[in-house]
Amino acid sequence: MAQMPARRLLVTGGAGFIGSAVIRYLINETDHHVVNLDKLTYAGNLESLAAVDGSERYAFERVDICDQAEVDRVFREHHPDLVMHLAAESHVDRSISGPAEFIQTNITGSYVMLEAARQYWSGLEGPAKARFRFHHISTDEVYGDLEGTDDLFTEETPYAPSSPYSASKASSDHLVRAWNRTYRLPVVITNCSNNYGPYQFPEKLIPLVILNAVAGKPLPIYGKGDQIRDWLQVEDHARALVKVALEGRDGETYNIGGHNEKTNLEVVKTLCSILDELRPEHPEGIQRYEELITYVADRPGHDLRYAIDASKIERDLGWTPDETFESGIRKTVEWYLDNAGWVENVASGEYRKWIESNYDKRGG
Incomplete structure (x- = not known):
């Protein structure tokens, strides 16, 4: 099979948790060029890209996706072959306490990106126009929650978002499909389950x-x-x-999951068990980390179960996860223990204020 020619990918939100993982993979494992477009909000951290920052195939643009003029400039100057649109506000609790930012970034920002991509694509000709694509990265939360223990989200599951966050992502999904149908803009959409791993902002579980x-x-x-x-x-x-982004069929949606269903309590107890082994010097007053578990009032409208049927991406594109939950979660704990400097730098005053307002005031 012939090797795919190098492409130029515009990645929005590339300094975030998932976006930085995408960029590290592209620079370290492929020959493709990357333009990282990121506003650098509280969750954006260029330290997550320190290992690839010196690559001649990497460029960074500090731009807000809601700024139409600047987004248009990035398209004109960098001539992307593909857009991977990850930039989004993504924390459910933040969306409950302050939904306006989610509406602005996830809906208006996605509209701005789609319009910029459409105008740019309309001006392309020949092979450049044929290979262009807009890849919108979304979430399984747009589907709401599952009632049965055996049901799975498929690409045909009706949307039923429960939070301002998931509603804003559902809105952006609908915009992408509308731009595909109305304007014929080439698009693909992916909806993923909960991610974990290195470089994740410390507000997540x-x-x-x-x-x-x-x-x-x-x-x-x-x-x-x-x-x-x-x-x-x-x-x-x-x-x-x-x-x-590179191989999916135009207009298609692909669900991406890890085949690892766990309750939140199971996840927390697993983390405590690994920490008991790797960091046996417990804080004063406890003998096991599980003793620190504290139950707080549930969030409003909290979905009970999400689970992805990822058979389509496996069948059509040959993708399956490499990590089991057991292997991946241990590596994650080890990474956070070994990278105290990154953690210290990301734990800004805003982050500490957020933890205080969200958890400390909830009580038991």
Whole structure:
């Protein structure tokens, strides 16, 4: 099979958790060129790209996806063959306490990106026009939650978002499909399950538990901790995203999951068990990290179960995850323990204020 010619990919949100994993994969494992477009909000961290920052195939543009003039400039100057649109506000709790930012970034920002891509694509000719594609990266949360224990989200599952976050992502999915149908803009969409792994901002469950545990702080669990999620290691997700961007069929949607359903309580107890082994010097007053588990009031409208049927991407594109939950979660704990400098730098004053407002005030 002939090797694919090198492409130029415009990755929005490339300094974020998943976006940085995509860029590291593209620079380290392929010959493609990458333009990283990121506003550098609280969750954007260029330290996550330090290993590839010196590559001649990598360029960074500090741009807000809602700024039409600047986004148009990036298209004109960098001439991308593919757009991978990851930039989004993504934390459910933040969307509940402040939905406006989610509407602006996830809906308006996606509209701006689609219009810029459409105008740019309309001006292309020949092979350049034929190879252009807009890849929109979304979430399984647009489907709402699953009632049965055996049901799975498929690409045909009706949308039923529960939070301002998932509603804003569902809106952007609809915009992408409309631009494909109305304007014939070539698009693909992916909907993924919960990601975990290195470089994740510490407001999310897994890094929050790891860092709180070693600091001797409470490990907050919503409700009874019986919410079920399908966990996907972020580097497996990055491989899947690149494969879909380059090989997926125009107009298609691909669900990406890790085949790892766990309750939140199971995840937290697994993390505690690994920490008992890897960091046996427990904080004062406890003998096991599980003793730090604290149950807090559940979030409003909390979905109970998400689970992905990823058979389409496996069947059509040959992708399967490399990591099991057991292998991936251990590597994740080891990474956070070994990278205290990254953690310290990302834990800004805003992050500490967020943890205080979201968890400390909930109580038991």
